[in-house]
Amino acid sequence: MPLYDFVPRRDNWYVWLPVLAALLLFPLLVRSEYILSIAVYAGIYIILTSSLNITNGYTGLFSFGHAAFYGIGAYTAAILATRLGLSFWLTLPLAGVVAGIFGAAIALPTLRLTGIFLALVTIGFQEITFLVTLNWIGLTRGPMGIPAIPPPAIGGVALSGNLGYYYLILALDVIVLGLLSRIVTSRVGRAFVAIREDELAAQSAGIPTFRMKILSFVIATFFAGIAGAFFAHHARFVSADSFRLDETFAILTMLIVGGMGSLVGPVLGAVLLVVLPEASRFLAEYRGVVYGLILIGVILFRPEGLAGVPGIIQARGALSRVDKPSGAGEPVG
Amino acid sequence: MLELRGVSTRYGPVQVLWEVSLTVGEGELVCLLGGNASGKSTTMKTILGLVHPVRGEVLFRGRPIHRDTPAQVVRAGIAPVLESRRIFPQLTVYENLLMGAYTRTDGPGIRQDIEAVYERFPVLRERRGQLGGTLSGGEQQMLAIARALLARPRLLVMDEPSMGLSPLYVEKTFEVIQDLNRQGIAILLVEQNANMALAIAQRGYVLQTGRIVLADTAQNLVNHPMMRKAYLEL
16 A cells, blocks of 8 residues: 555554654664654644644645744733633643634635635735734743743653653644544545545535635644644743744745645654754764755656655646546547 | 426526427427527536526426535436536545445445346446546547436536447447436437437427527438538538
Protein backbone atom coordinates (compact mmCIF):
# COMPACT_ATOMS: atom_id res chain seq x y z
CA MET A 1 0.00 0.00 0.00
CA PRO A 2 1.44 3.39 -0.92
CA LEU A 3 2.24 5.70 1.98
CA TYR A 4 -0.22 8.40 0.90
CA ASP A 5 -3.03 5.89 1.14
CA PHE A 6 -2.39 5.03 4.75
CA VAL A 7 -5.16 5.70 7.24
CA PRO A 8 -5.24 3.98 10.59
CA ARG A 9 -7.97 1.36 10.67
CA ARG A 10 -8.99 -1.39 13.00
CA ASP A 11 -6.98 -3.88 10.95
CA ASN A 12 -3.76 -1.96 10.41
CA TRP A 13 -3.14 0.42 13.31
CA TYR A 14 -0.54 -1.93 14.80
CA VAL A 15 1.94 -1.22 12.00
CA TRP A 16 2.59 2.09 13.77
CA LEU A 17 3.29 0.46 17.12
CA PRO A 18 7.06 0.20 16.44
CA VAL A 19 7.09 3.87 15.40
CA LEU A 20 5.24 4.86 18.54
CA ALA A 21 7.51 2.71 20.67
CA ALA A 22 10.57 4.35 19.11
CA LEU A 23 9.10 7.78 19.77
CA LEU A 24 8.38 6.84 23.39
CA LEU A 25 11.93 5.56 23.91
CA PHE A 26 13.60 8.37 21.98
CA PRO A 27 14.09 10.77 24.96
CA LEU A 28 15.62 7.99 27.03
CA LEU A 29 18.34 7.54 24.43
CA VAL A 30 18.80 11.19 23.57
CA ARG A 31 19.11 13.15 26.76
CA SER A 32 19.91 16.46 25.10
CA GLU A 33 17.53 19.32 25.91
CA TYR A 34 18.38 20.87 22.55
CA ILE A 35 17.37 17.84 20.52
CA LEU A 36 14.22 17.39 22.60
CA SER A 37 13.24 21.02 21.96
CA ILE A 38 13.58 20.41 18.22
CA ALA A 39 11.35 17.35 18.58
CA VAL A 40 8.77 19.42 20.46
CA TYR A 41 8.76 22.01 17.67
CA ALA A 42 8.36 19.25 15.09
CA GLY A 43 5.35 18.07 17.11
CA ILE A 44 3.78 21.54 17.01
CA TYR A 45 4.32 21.81 13.26
CA ILE A 46 2.80 18.36 12.73
CA ILE A 47 -0.48 19.74 14.11
CA LEU A 48 -0.22 22.94 12.07
CA THR A 49 0.61 21.19 8.81
CA SER A 50 -1.94 18.41 9.27
CA SER A 51 -4.71 20.90 10.01
CA LEU A 52 -3.85 23.11 7.02
CA ASN A 53 -4.03 19.91 4.97
CA ILE A 54 -7.78 19.69 5.72
CA THR A 55 -8.52 22.90 3.79
CA ASN A 56 -5.68 23.04 1.28
CA GLY A 57 -5.24 19.32 0.74
CA TYR A 58 -8.56 17.56 1.25
CA THR A 59 -11.08 20.27 0.40
CA GLY A 60 -8.94 22.09 -2.17
CA LEU A 61 -9.33 25.58 -0.68
CA PHE A 62 -6.34 27.88 -0.85
CA SER A 63 -5.93 29.28 2.63
CA PHE A 64 -2.87 31.46 3.18
CA GLY A 65 -3.56 32.61 6.71
CA HIS A 66 -2.84 29.62 8.89
CA ALA A 67 -0.29 31.41 11.09
CA ALA A 68 -2.93 34.00 11.99
CA PHE A 69 -5.14 31.29 13.51
CA TYR A 70 -2.08 29.73 15.17
CA GLY A 71 -1.40 33.16 16.67
CA ILE A 72 -5.01 33.67 17.74
CA GLY A 73 -4.81 30.35 19.59
CA ALA A 74 -1.50 31.29 21.20
CA TYR A 75 -2.75 34.71 22.32
CA THR A 76 -6.03 33.28 23.58
CA ALA A 77 -4.13 30.81 25.75
CA ALA A 78 -1.64 33.44 26.88
CA ILE A 79 -4.31 35.96 27.88
CA LEU A 80 -6.55 33.40 29.58
CA ALA A 81 -3.60 31.93 31.49
CA THR A 82 -1.97 35.17 32.63
CA ARG A 83 -5.08 37.28 33.33
CA LEU A 84 -7.64 34.73 34.45
CA GLY A 85 -5.21 32.14 35.74
CA LEU A 86 -6.76 29.33 33.71
CA SER A 87 -4.73 26.14 33.47
CA PHE A 88 -3.33 24.69 30.26
CA TRP A 89 -6.07 22.05 30.21
CA LEU A 90 -8.68 24.78 29.85
CA THR A 91 -6.76 27.19 27.65
CA LEU A 92 -5.96 24.42 25.16
CA PRO A 93 -9.56 23.67 24.10
CA LEU A 94 -10.62 27.32 24.47
CA ALA A 95 -7.81 28.44 22.16
CA GLY A 96 -9.07 25.95 19.59
CA VAL A 97 -12.64 27.20 19.95
CA VAL A 98 -11.66 30.88 19.64
CA ALA A 99 -9.48 30.17 16.58
CA GLY A 100 -12.35 28.12 15.12
CA ILE A 101 -14.78 31.00 15.66
CA PHE A 102 -12.41 33.36 13.86
CA GLY A 103 -12.11 30.73 11.15
CA ALA A 104 -15.89 30.61 10.72
CA ALA A 105 -16.09 34.41 10.78
CA ILE A 106 -13.55 34.74 7.97
CA ALA A 107 -14.94 31.76 6.05
CA LEU A 108 -18.61 32.83 5.96
CA PRO A 109 -18.16 35.92 3.79
CA THR A 110 -15.18 34.69 1.78
CA LEU A 111 -15.83 31.06 0.89
CA ARG A 112 -18.05 32.08 -1.98
CA LEU A 113 -14.73 33.13 -3.48
CA THR A 114 -12.47 30.51 -4.93
CA GLY A 115 -8.86 29.96 -5.82
CA ILE A 116 -6.71 33.03 -5.92
CA PHE A 117 -9.39 35.32 -4.43
CA LEU A 118 -9.71 33.22 -1.30
CA ALA A 119 -5.91 33.16 -1.09
CA LEU A 120 -5.78 36.98 -1.23
CA VAL A 121 -8.46 37.43 1.42
CA THR A 122 -6.72 35.04 3.80
CA ILE A 123 -3.39 36.81 3.26
CA GLY A 124 -5.18 40.06 4.06
CA PHE A 125 -6.62 38.54 7.23
CA GLN A 126 -3.14 37.38 8.14
CA GLU A 127 -1.75 40.92 7.91
CA ILE A 128 -4.72 42.49 9.70
CA THR A 129 -4.35 40.03 12.56
CA PHE A 130 -0.68 40.90 12.85
CA LEU A 131 -1.37 44.65 12.92
CA VAL A 132 -4.18 44.32 15.45
CA THR A 133 -2.01 42.15 17.71
CA LEU A 134 0.79 44.67 17.46
CA ASN A 135 -1.36 47.72 18.19
CA TRP A 136 -4.10 46.61 20.59
CA ILE A 137 -1.85 47.17 23.56
CA GLY A 138 -4.68 46.93 26.09
CA LEU A 139 -5.31 43.31 25.14
CA THR A 140 -2.06 41.98 23.73
CA ARG A 141 0.54 44.33 25.24
CA GLY A 142 1.54 45.00 21.62
CA PRO A 143 5.26 44.82 20.81
CA MET A 144 6.08 43.92 24.43
CA GLY A 145 4.42 40.52 24.03
CA ILE A 146 2.97 38.47 26.88
CA PRO A 147 5.60 36.92 29.15
CA ALA A 148 5.36 34.58 32.14
CA ILE A 149 2.79 32.16 30.76
CA PRO A 150 2.62 29.31 33.26
CA PRO A 151 3.73 25.87 32.05
CA PRO A 152 1.22 23.01 31.88
CA ALA A 153 0.89 21.07 35.13
CA ILE A 154 0.26 17.33 35.23
CA GLY A 155 -1.12 16.10 38.52
CA GLY A 156 -0.16 19.36 40.22
CA VAL A 157 3.44 19.20 39.01
CA ALA A 158 4.42 21.89 36.53
CA LEU A 159 6.47 20.78 33.54
CA SER A 160 10.00 22.12 33.66
CA GLY A 161 12.27 20.48 31.09
CA ASN A 162 11.59 19.53 27.51
CA LEU A 163 11.16 15.89 28.48
CA GLY A 164 7.67 16.55 29.82
CA TYR A 165 6.77 18.73 26.85
CA TYR A 166 8.00 16.02 24.54
CA TYR A 167 5.61 13.43 25.93
CA LEU A 168 2.80 15.97 26.09
CA ILE A 169 3.11 16.95 22.42
CA LEU A 170 3.49 13.29 21.47
CA ALA A 171 0.18 12.52 23.16
CA LEU A 172 -1.42 15.58 21.61
CA ASP A 173 -0.17 14.63 18.14
CA VAL A 174 -1.53 11.10 18.48
CA ILE A 175 -4.93 12.47 19.54
CA VAL A 176 -5.05 15.15 16.81
CA LEU A 177 -3.96 12.75 14.07
CA GLY A 178 -6.46 10.19 15.35
CA LEU A 179 -9.27 12.75 15.17
CA LEU A 180 -8.20 13.99 11.75
CA SER A 181 -8.05 10.46 10.38
CA ARG A 182 -11.55 9.81 11.70
CA ILE A 183 -12.73 12.99 9.98
CA VAL A 184 -11.15 12.35 6.59
CA THR A 185 -12.39 8.76 6.41
CA SER A 186 -15.94 9.74 7.32
CA ARG A 187 -18.83 10.86 5.14
CA VAL A 188 -17.71 14.43 5.82
CA GLY A 189 -14.17 13.70 4.67
CA ARG A 190 -15.40 12.12 1.45
CA ALA A 191 -17.54 15.19 0.87
CA PHE A 192 -14.41 17.37 1.28
CA VAL A 193 -12.59 15.37 -1.40
CA ALA A 194 -15.65 15.41 -3.66
CA ILE A 195 -15.72 19.22 -3.42
CA ARG A 196 -12.03 19.36 -4.30
CA GLU A 197 -12.50 17.05 -7.24
CA ASP A 198 -15.61 18.55 -8.78
CA GLU A 199 -17.61 21.11 -6.88
CA LEU A 200 -20.55 21.17 -9.28
CA ALA A 201 -20.87 17.39 -9.27
CA ALA A 202 -20.63 17.40 -5.47
CA GLN A 203 -23.31 20.04 -5.22
CA SER A 204 -25.68 18.26 -7.58
CA ALA A 205 -25.18 15.01 -5.67
CA GLY A 206 -26.74 16.86 -2.75
CA ILE A 207 -23.65 17.81 -0.77
CA PRO A 208 -24.19 21.20 0.89
CA THR A 209 -20.89 22.45 -0.49
CA PHE A 210 -20.92 25.88 1.13
CA ARG A 211 -21.57 24.47 4.61
CA MET A 212 -18.96 21.75 4.07
CA LYS A 213 -16.31 24.28 3.06
CA ILE A 214 -16.99 26.29 6.19
CA LEU A 215 -16.78 23.14 8.29
CA SER A 216 -13.44 22.31 6.67
CA PHE A 217 -12.17 25.79 7.49
CA VAL A 218 -13.38 25.59 11.08
CA ILE A 219 -11.72 22.20 11.62
CA ALA A 220 -8.42 23.49 10.20
CA THR A 221 -8.44 26.68 12.27
CA PHE A 222 -9.55 24.90 15.45
CA PHE A 223 -6.48 22.67 15.36
CA ALA A 224 -4.24 25.63 14.47
CA GLY A 225 -5.53 27.24 17.67
CA ILE A 226 -4.73 24.07 19.63
CA ALA A 227 -1.16 24.19 18.30
CA GLY A 228 -1.00 27.87 19.28
CA ALA A 229 -2.02 27.14 22.88
CA PHE A 230 0.65 24.48 23.20
CA PHE A 231 3.23 26.86 21.74
CA ALA A 232 2.26 29.60 24.22
CA HIS A 233 2.59 27.31 27.24
CA HIS A 234 5.86 25.88 25.93
CA ALA A 235 7.64 29.09 24.89
CA ARG A 236 5.94 30.77 27.88
CA PHE A 237 6.11 34.01 25.93
CA VAL A 238 4.13 35.14 22.88
CA SER A 239 4.67 38.08 20.59
CA ALA A 240 3.14 39.05 17.27
CA ASP A 241 6.37 38.36 15.40
CA SER A 242 5.93 34.61 15.79
CA PHE A 243 2.75 34.53 13.69
CA ARG A 244 3.54 36.52 10.58
CA LEU A 245 3.08 35.70 6.93
CA ASP A 246 6.48 33.98 6.75
CA GLU A 247 5.17 31.53 9.35
CA THR A 248 2.19 30.78 7.11
CA PHE A 249 4.57 30.13 4.25
CA ALA A 250 6.73 27.88 6.43
CA ILE A 251 3.66 25.73 7.25
CA LEU A 252 2.54 25.76 3.63
CA THR A 253 6.01 24.70 2.49
CA MET A 254 5.96 21.78 4.92
CA LEU A 255 2.59 20.73 3.55
CA ILE A 256 3.74 20.94 -0.07
CA VAL A 257 7.03 19.12 0.56
CA GLY A 258 5.31 16.45 2.65
CA GLY A 259 2.38 16.08 0.31
CA MET A 260 -1.24 17.20 0.36
CA GLY A 261 -4.35 15.11 0.69
CA SER A 262 -2.80 12.29 2.71
CA LEU A 263 -2.42 11.82 6.46
CA VAL A 264 1.24 10.84 6.34
CA GLY A 265 2.41 13.66 4.04
CA PRO A 266 2.07 16.62 6.41
CA VAL A 267 3.77 14.69 9.21
CA LEU A 268 6.79 13.91 7.02
CA GLY A 269 6.93 17.48 5.75
CA ALA A 270 6.79 19.00 9.22
CA VAL A 271 9.44 16.70 10.68
CA LEU A 272 11.77 17.09 7.69
CA LEU A 273 11.61 20.86 7.52
CA VAL A 274 11.98 21.35 11.27
CA VAL A 275 14.88 18.93 11.59
CA LEU A 276 16.69 19.79 8.37
CA PRO A 277 17.63 23.43 9.13
CA GLU A 278 18.84 22.35 12.58
CA ALA A 279 20.78 19.37 11.27
CA SER A 280 22.49 21.51 8.66
CA ARG A 281 23.65 24.13 11.14
CA PHE A 282 27.28 23.13 10.48
CA LEU A 283 26.85 24.57 6.98
CA ALA A 284 26.47 28.04 8.52
CA GLU A 285 25.36 30.51 5.84
CA TYR A 286 24.87 27.78 3.27
CA ARG A 287 21.93 26.38 5.21
CA GLY A 288 19.47 28.43 3.22
CA VAL A 289 20.93 27.13 -0.01
CA VAL A 290 20.41 23.52 1.05
CA TYR A 291 16.84 24.30 2.13
CA GLY A 292 16.13 25.99 -1.20
CA LEU A 293 17.65 23.16 -3.21
CA ILE A 294 15.49 20.61 -1.43
CA LEU A 295 12.35 22.64 -2.14
CA ILE A 296 13.25 23.02 -5.80
CA GLY A 297 14.10 19.34 -6.02
CA VAL A 298 10.77 18.26 -4.56
CA ILE A 299 8.77 20.58 -6.81
CA LEU A 300 10.65 19.46 -9.92
CA PHE A 301 10.82 15.75 -9.29
CA ARG A 302 7.90 15.02 -6.99
CA PRO A 303 5.26 17.70 -7.43
CA GLU A 304 2.79 15.84 -5.20
CA GLY A 305 5.29 15.92 -2.32
CA LEU A 306 6.91 13.05 -0.45
CA ALA A 307 3.65 11.29 0.40
CA GLY A 308 0.92 13.35 -1.24
CA VAL A 309 -1.89 11.97 -3.35
CA PRO A 310 -0.48 11.68 -6.91
CA GLY A 311 -2.13 14.04 -9.33
CA ILE A 312 -3.75 16.10 -6.57
CA ILE A 313 -2.44 19.36 -8.02
CA GLN A 314 -3.62 18.50 -11.51
CA ALA A 315 -6.93 17.18 -10.18
CA ARG A 316 -8.00 20.64 -9.08
CA GLY A 317 -10.78 22.48 -10.85
CA ALA A 318 -11.53 22.21 -14.52
CA LEU A 319 -8.66 19.87 -15.33
CA SER A 320 -10.22 17.13 -13.24
CA ARG A 321 -12.87 16.76 -15.89
CA VAL A 322 -10.44 16.19 -18.71
CA ASP A 323 -10.51 12.49 -19.39
CA LYS A 324 -7.53 10.51 -18.30
CA PRO A 325 -6.04 8.30 -21.02
CA SER A 326 -8.59 5.56 -21.23
CA GLY A 327 -10.26 2.97 -23.38
CA ALA A 328 -12.85 5.42 -24.62
CA GLY A 329 -12.94 5.85 -28.36
CA GLU A 330 -13.66 8.79 -30.59
CA PRO A 331 -16.45 11.21 -29.73
CA VAL A 332 -19.71 10.30 -31.35
CA GLY A 333 -22.71 12.37 -32.39
CA MET B 1 -44.47 14.33 -12.48
CA LEU B 2 -42.06 17.09 -13.53
CA GLU B 3 -43.47 20.28 -14.93
CA LEU B 4 -41.71 23.46 -16.02
CA ARG B 5 -44.08 26.40 -16.42
CA GLY B 6 -42.82 29.44 -18.30
CA VAL B 7 -39.32 29.15 -16.86
CA SER B 8 -36.88 31.97 -17.62
CA THR B 9 -33.31 31.74 -16.38
CA ARG B 10 -30.51 34.23 -16.70
CA TYR B 11 -26.85 34.43 -15.79
CA GLY B 12 -26.42 38.06 -14.75
CA PRO B 13 -27.43 40.19 -17.73
CA VAL B 14 -27.60 37.26 -20.15
CA GLN B 15 -30.97 35.59 -20.38
CA VAL B 16 -30.59 31.99 -21.47
CA LEU B 17 -34.06 30.46 -21.12
CA TRP B 18 -37.21 32.19 -22.34
CA GLU B 19 -40.51 30.89 -20.98
CA VAL B 20 -39.60 27.23 -21.24
CA SER B 21 -42.48 24.88 -20.49
CA LEU B 22 -42.25 21.13 -20.55
CA THR B 23 -43.55 18.09 -18.71
CA VAL B 24 -42.30 14.62 -17.94
CA GLY B 25 -45.00 12.17 -16.92
CA GLU B 26 -44.76 9.29 -14.46
CA GLY B 27 -42.48 6.62 -15.94
CA GLU B 28 -42.01 8.54 -19.15
CA LEU B 29 -38.81 8.88 -21.23
CA VAL B 30 -38.69 12.37 -22.68
CA CYS B 31 -35.82 13.87 -24.65
CA LEU B 32 -34.79 17.50 -24.84
CA LEU B 33 -32.97 18.21 -28.08
CA GLY B 34 -31.08 21.20 -29.36
CA GLY B 35 -27.76 22.35 -30.71
CA ASN B 36 -24.91 24.04 -28.90
CA ALA B 37 -25.88 26.98 -26.71
CA SER B 38 -29.58 26.25 -27.11
CA GLY B 39 -30.09 26.20 -23.34
CA LYS B 40 -30.24 22.44 -22.75
CA SER B 41 -27.74 22.41 -19.92
CA THR B 42 -29.25 25.49 -18.33
CA THR B 43 -32.66 23.80 -18.36
CA MET B 44 -31.07 20.90 -16.54
CA LYS B 45 -29.30 23.13 -14.03
CA THR B 46 -32.57 24.94 -13.36
CA ILE B 47 -34.35 21.66 -12.64
CA LEU B 48 -31.54 20.53 -10.33
CA GLY B 49 -31.56 23.75 -8.33
CA LEU B 50 -28.04 24.72 -9.40
CA VAL B 51 -29.47 27.97 -10.78
CA HIS B 52 -32.78 29.53 -9.87
CA PRO B 53 -35.18 30.84 -12.52
CA VAL B 54 -36.07 34.54 -12.57
CA ARG B 55 -39.63 33.77 -13.71
CA GLY B 56 -41.84 30.73 -13.95
CA GLU B 57 -41.90 27.65 -11.78
CA VAL B 58 -40.67 24.08 -11.63
CA LEU B 59 -43.08 21.58 -10.08
CA PHE B 60 -42.14 18.07 -9.05
CA ARG B 61 -45.01 15.79 -8.04
CA GLY B 62 -47.13 18.89 -7.60
CA ARG B 63 -44.69 20.72 -5.34
CA PRO B 64 -42.69 23.79 -6.43
CA ILE B 65 -38.95 23.05 -6.29
CA HIS B 66 -37.46 26.02 -8.14
CA ARG B 67 -36.35 27.69 -4.90
CA ASP B 68 -34.91 24.49 -3.44
CA THR B 69 -31.22 23.73 -2.93
CA PRO B 70 -29.68 20.92 -4.99
CA ALA B 71 -29.72 18.73 -1.87
CA GLN B 72 -33.48 19.24 -1.44
CA VAL B 73 -34.05 18.46 -5.12
CA VAL B 74 -32.11 15.20 -4.77
CA ARG B 75 -34.11 14.32 -1.66
CA ALA B 76 -37.35 15.04 -3.52
CA GLY B 77 -36.40 12.27 -5.97
CA ILE B 78 -34.52 13.84 -8.88
CA ALA B 79 -30.97 12.62 -9.55
CA PRO B 80 -28.58 14.05 -12.12
CA VAL B 81 -26.21 12.38 -14.55
CA LEU B 82 -24.08 15.36 -15.46
CA GLU B 83 -22.50 16.21 -18.78
CA SER B 84 -19.13 14.51 -19.39
CA ARG B 85 -19.80 12.17 -16.45
CA ARG B 86 -17.98 14.19 -13.79
CA ILE B 87 -17.25 11.35 -11.47
CA PHE B 88 -14.78 12.01 -8.63
CA PRO B 89 -11.43 10.80 -10.03
CA GLN B 90 -9.59 10.57 -6.69
CA LEU B 91 -12.34 8.67 -4.90
CA THR B 92 -12.71 4.93 -5.39
CA VAL B 93 -15.61 3.49 -7.36
CA TYR B 94 -17.22 2.47 -4.07
CA GLU B 95 -16.78 5.94 -2.58
CA ASN B 96 -18.19 7.53 -5.73
CA LEU B 97 -21.30 5.41 -5.25
CA LEU B 98 -21.53 6.48 -1.61
CA MET B 99 -21.47 10.12 -2.71
CA GLY B 100 -24.55 9.41 -4.82
CA ALA B 101 -26.31 8.32 -1.64
CA TYR B 102 -25.08 11.37 0.26
CA THR B 103 -28.55 12.66 1.09
CA ARG B 104 -29.66 9.29 2.45
CA THR B 105 -29.14 8.03 5.97
CA ASP B 106 -30.49 4.49 5.72
CA GLY B 107 -27.28 2.45 5.93
CA PRO B 108 -28.73 -1.01 5.13
CA GLY B 109 -30.76 0.41 2.24
CA ILE B 110 -27.65 2.03 0.78
CA ARG B 111 -25.67 -1.23 1.01
CA GLN B 112 -28.53 -3.06 -0.65
CA ASP B 113 -28.68 -0.51 -3.48
CA ILE B 114 -24.93 -0.66 -3.98
CA GLU B 115 -25.25 -4.41 -4.30
CA ALA B 116 -28.03 -3.85 -6.86
CA VAL B 117 -25.92 -1.53 -9.03
CA TYR B 118 -23.04 -4.03 -8.83
CA GLU B 119 -25.48 -6.60 -10.23
CA ARG B 120 -26.45 -4.24 -13.02
CA PHE B 121 -22.87 -3.14 -13.77
CA PRO B 122 -20.57 -6.06 -12.89
CA VAL B 123 -17.54 -4.03 -14.06
CA LEU B 124 -18.11 -1.67 -11.13
CA ARG B 125 -17.97 -4.54 -8.66
CA GLU B 126 -14.70 -5.67 -10.21
CA ARG B 127 -13.26 -2.18 -9.88
CA ARG B 128 -14.89 -1.07 -6.65
CA GLY B 129 -11.55 -0.38 -4.96
CA GLN B 130 -10.05 1.43 -7.95
CA LEU B 131 -9.94 5.21 -8.23
CA GLY B 132 -12.71 6.59 -10.42
CA GLY B 133 -10.18 8.40 -12.60
CA THR B 134 -8.58 5.11 -13.67
CA LEU B 135 -11.76 3.83 -15.35
CA SER B 136 -12.26 4.11 -19.10
CA GLY B 137 -14.67 6.73 -20.41
CA GLY B 138 -17.43 4.19 -20.89
CA GLU B 139 -16.95 2.69 -17.45
CA GLN B 140 -17.03 6.18 -15.98
CA GLN B 141 -20.40 6.70 -17.67
CA MET B 142 -21.71 3.53 -16.05
CA LEU B 143 -20.36 4.78 -12.73
CA ALA B 144 -22.04 8.17 -13.24
CA ILE B 145 -25.38 6.46 -13.90
CA ALA B 146 -24.90 4.09 -10.97
CA ARG B 147 -24.02 7.03 -8.71
CA ALA B 148 -27.26 8.74 -9.69
CA LEU B 149 -29.24 5.55 -9.00
CA LEU B 150 -27.91 5.49 -5.44
CA ALA B 151 -30.12 8.49 -4.69
CA ARG B 152 -33.13 6.21 -5.40
CA PRO B 153 -34.55 8.68 -7.91
CA ARG B 154 -38.03 8.74 -9.40
CA LEU B 155 -36.67 10.95 -12.16
CA LEU B 156 -33.24 10.86 -13.77
CA VAL B 157 -32.08 13.98 -15.55
CA MET B 158 -29.27 13.05 -17.94
CA ASP B 159 -27.13 15.58 -19.73
CA GLU B 160 -25.55 14.29 -22.96
CA PRO B 161 -24.80 10.77 -21.75
CA SER B 162 -23.48 9.79 -25.19
CA MET B 163 -20.90 12.55 -25.41
CA GLY B 164 -17.30 11.46 -25.89
CA LEU B 165 -18.05 7.74 -25.79
CA SER B 166 -17.07 5.01 -28.20
CA PRO B 167 -19.93 3.76 -30.43
CA LEU B 168 -20.04 0.57 -28.39
CA TYR B 169 -20.58 2.43 -25.12
CA VAL B 170 -23.05 4.86 -26.69
CA GLU B 171 -25.16 1.85 -27.57
CA LYS B 172 -24.68 0.35 -24.12
CA THR B 173 -25.58 3.64 -22.44
CA PHE B 174 -28.81 3.92 -24.39
CA GLU B 175 -29.67 0.32 -23.55
CA VAL B 176 -29.18 1.08 -19.88
CA ILE B 177 -31.36 4.18 -20.16
CA GLN B 178 -34.17 2.19 -21.78
CA ASP B 179 -33.80 -0.52 -19.22
CA LEU B 180 -34.08 1.91 -16.31
CA ASN B 181 -37.11 3.50 -17.90
CA ARG B 182 -38.80 0.11 -18.25
CA GLN B 183 -38.32 -0.36 -14.53
CA GLY B 184 -40.40 2.72 -13.93
CA ILE B 185 -37.87 5.52 -13.54
CA ALA B 186 -38.90 8.61 -15.47
CA ILE B 187 -36.09 10.06 -17.55
CA LEU B 188 -35.44 13.46 -19.02
CA LEU B 189 -32.72 12.91 -21.59
CA VAL B 190 -30.89 16.02 -22.71
CA GLU B 191 -29.13 15.15 -25.96
CA GLN B 192 -27.45 16.45 -29.08
CA ASN B 193 -27.57 13.01 -30.63
CA ALA B 194 -31.16 13.40 -31.84
CA ASN B 195 -31.22 10.14 -33.80
CA MET B 196 -30.40 7.96 -30.85
CA ALA B 197 -32.49 9.94 -28.38
CA LEU B 198 -35.65 9.89 -30.51
CA ALA B 199 -35.24 6.18 -31.09
CA ILE B 200 -35.80 5.42 -27.43
CA ALA B 201 -37.87 8.38 -26.19
CA GLN B 202 -41.64 8.57 -26.18
CA ARG B 203 -41.82 12.34 -26.58
CA GLY B 204 -39.40 15.13 -27.30
CA TYR B 205 -38.90 18.85 -27.09
CA VAL B 206 -36.61 20.95 -29.26
CA LEU B 207 -34.86 23.97 -27.80
CA GLN B 208 -33.49 26.76 -29.94
CA THR B 209 -31.72 29.77 -28.42
CA GLY B 210 -33.49 29.24 -25.14
CA ARG B 211 -37.05 28.71 -26.43
CA ILE B 212 -39.02 25.53 -27.01
CA VAL B 213 -39.71 25.52 -30.74
CA LEU B 214 -41.10 22.01 -31.17
CA ALA B 215 -42.91 19.60 -28.87
CA ASP B 216 -44.30 16.34 -30.11
CA THR B 217 -44.14 12.56 -29.91
CA ALA B 218 -40.81 11.05 -30.85
CA GLN B 219 -42.37 9.47 -33.92
CA ASN B 220 -43.71 12.78 -35.22
CA LEU B 221 -40.47 14.56 -34.45
CA VAL B 222 -38.46 12.07 -36.49
CA ASN B 223 -40.69 12.83 -39.46
CA HIS B 224 -40.93 16.58 -38.92
CA PRO B 225 -39.41 18.42 -41.88
CA MET B 226 -37.65 20.94 -39.70
CA MET B 227 -36.13 18.20 -37.57
CA ARG B 228 -35.03 16.24 -40.58
CA LYS B 229 -33.33 19.30 -42.00
CA ALA B 230 -31.78 20.74 -38.87
CA TYR B 231 -30.92 17.83 -36.62
CA LEU B 232 -31.20 14.50 -38.29
CA GLU B 233 -29.04 15.37 -41.26
CA LEU B 234 -31.05 13.23 -43.60
